Amino acid sequence: MKNVILSLVITSLFFFSCTKRNLVYLSDLDPVNGYSSNITTLSEPRIQEDDLLSITVTSLNPESNMLFNAGVIMPSQGNVNTVVSSPINENYLVDKDGFINYPVVGKINLRGLTKQEAVAKVTEVLDEYVKDPIINIRFMNFKVTVIGEVQQPSSFIIPTEKITILEALGLAGDMTAYGKRENVLVIREKDGVRSANRLNLNEKNVLDSPFYYLQQNDIVYVEPYKTKSIQADNNPTTVALISTALTLATVLILNFNNIF
Structure with a gap:
């Protein structure tokens, strides 16, 4: 029984130590050539009901x-x-x-x-x-709403009537470490039709998406990871605490008979 518990502890320690996540926006950009594209996806806002x-x-x-x-x-x-x-x-x-x-x-x-x-x-x-x-x-009501795993979820009035999804996330204080950068949902209502699209902000292709520029009343939802209770690897302090706790548990199990 002791060997089984020890195996589980060691496996957990390995899992938490090796978990990696990509927290960098547009991380696939070429570091030398960068990125260039004609802006063809920006559409002017159109007047609709309740504007x-x-x-x-x-x-x-x-x-x-x-x-x-x-x-x-x-x-x-x-x-x-x-x-x-x-x-x-x-x-x-x-x-x-x-x-x-x-x-x-x-x-x-x-x-x-x-x-x-x-x-x-x-x-x-x-x-x-x-x-x-x-x-x-x-x-006067050109607004976007950012909710979910961001620092300051809220609705924002945009005086320039032009904003990108990255700028909207900036207004909301950026994502927390638990936000899924590769799966951000944009909900849009236009001409009586509600649509939703998921964006991968780790990839440069998002710059060409028709949802990159937000429209009035868009909702941006940042989904959390299921394992939100476990901090991502960008927080060394939390990972160190977890590793220390698991190490202590391993020592106690190995010396269980001698201690008790």
């Missing part, structure tokens, strides 16, 4: 500017009108049918359009009311 848009109008007419930026023009004494804004509300929610409710002109359907396409459409609509308007549109 929150900031729309501002600039023209040579101050009153028109205030009116179409959700201000209110009120009559004053004499022949002078007063422009009042309390406060200016420039954010517009896209409803389930793809419309925003814009001041004066009413509903405008922007679903499925890029920002540039939406700017062109709003400009066309406002040309009837404002001379040479300049329209600026931004996503």
Whole structure:
């Protein structure tokens, strides 16, 4: 019986001492030639249901500017009108049918359009009311969520509306030692369709993936290893403690009869 237990202890010690994991991102990059590729997978975000848009109008007419930026023009004494804004509300929610409710002109359907396409459409609509308007549109809810084995799981608002999966992991404090770098899940909803794709961040091929650049409302899930209770080999202190404990157990078993 003693020999069986000893064999199990020695096998466990060997296993924990020899466990190796690749914790390096893009570890298969050529150290000499590096990597080069045309960026063909970056797609512009398209406006969809529940998006929150900031729309501002600039023209040579101050009153028109205030009116179409959700201000209110009120009559004053004499022949002078007063422009009042309390406060200016420039954010517009896209409803389930793809419309925003814009001041004066009413509903405008922007679903499925890029920002540039939406700017062109709003400009066309406002040309009837404002001379040479300049329209600026931004996503106010361009966010990505990073959860799982990261240091700081959270949702992040991205002001630039452009972010890679590596940048998103950086915002979340990077993966812990238990995160599966070779099996990161990206969940995406687009045009009423939910999709999921797994990425291997150890390989350079991830740079060409359509999921490398995240889109609004993407969820990044870093799956933990099943043996999370055992620290990976990048933590020498933990491995040393395990090895020491197993060594002591071996000594006790070998000297069991002498001790007891």
